[in-house]
Amino acid sequence: MRIPFKIGQPKKQIVPKTVERDFEREYGKLQQLEDQIKKLHKDMKRSTEADIAMSKSAVKISSDLLTNPLCEQDQMFMETVTALDTAMRRMDAFNQEKVNQIQKTAIEPLKKFGNVFPSLNMAVKRREQSLQDYKRLQSKVEKYEEKEKSGPVLVKLHQAREELRPVQEDFEAKNKQLLEEMPKFYNSRIDYFQPSFEALIRAQVVYYTEMSKIFGDLTGQIEQQGKTDEQREKENEAKLNDLRALSIVADD
Structure with missing residues (x-):
């Protein structure tokens, strides 16, 4: 049983399988790169937004403590909170510089x-459209080549071949350009991003170096001789037990 011929599906292999595999491999690498760029951009924005929120919250806490009546009743505690507030504001300023x-x-x-990828994807779509036109016209040529060579058929075959030629040339030009430029674009990522990531690392190093100084100074200002964290925890627990002993908070 003869399978009816379908327009658009030529019998001739117009694009070698090796060429098609090369194209798919190179474009696949770029699609993966696009996804990675989008994810990294999103994650870095989230990270900097979180950094800003963290330092602003720290400043808010120290500022609220300064206006708390508890500080007014204890000069030493007021000095400690003042030192904390100064440190938090310095931290916030350096953090803003880092984020900028x-x-x-x-x-x-x-x-x-990332803004380059839409143009690249459009070029790939144009190549695909050109390939479909090429297949359609190649199929048309094959259809007339299979028919009996009468005068009208030969005329139509000639017309079909003339119509095919510029479309074939257009596809081959688009295909050649993409196969040459996609690897170049992919390899350019290293030279493009290396300075950016070096700057990112330097910004983090500068920031945390300053944080070490700031909190080192703060430690020297608030350190209490003879008291460890365990001792302070025991003092707080003892005071909390005294509060629990009050009748107004006793269990029913």
Whole structure:
């Protein structure tokens, strides 16, 4: 039984399988890179937003403590909270500098690099459309080649071949350009992002170096001789037990 011929599915292999595999491999690498860029950009934005929220919350806590009546009743405690508030505000300022640096040297370059992918994907779509046109016209040529070579058929065959030629050339040009440029674009990621990630690391190093100084100074200001954390915990527990002994909080 003869299978009816379908327009658009030529019998001739118009794109070698090795070429198609090369194209799929290179484009697949770029699709994976696009996904990675989007994820990294999103994660870095979340990270910097969390950093800002953390330092702002720390400043809010120390500021609230300063206005708490408890501080007014104990001069030593007021000095401790004042030192804490100063440290938190210094931390917030350095954190803002770090975030601004990361935004400028890492997040924005990620976004700019990611903005290239829509044009790349559009070029791949145009190549695919050109390939479909090529297959359709090749199939048309094959249909006339299989028919009996009458005058009208030969005329139509000639017309079909003339129609095929520019479409074939268009596809081959698009295919050649993408196969040449996709690997170059993929390999460019290293030179593009290395300075950004180096700047990201430096920003973190500078920030945590300053944090070490700030909290080192704070430790020297608030350190209490002769009291460990365990001792303070025992004192708090003892005071809490005294409160529990009051009649107003006694169990029914």
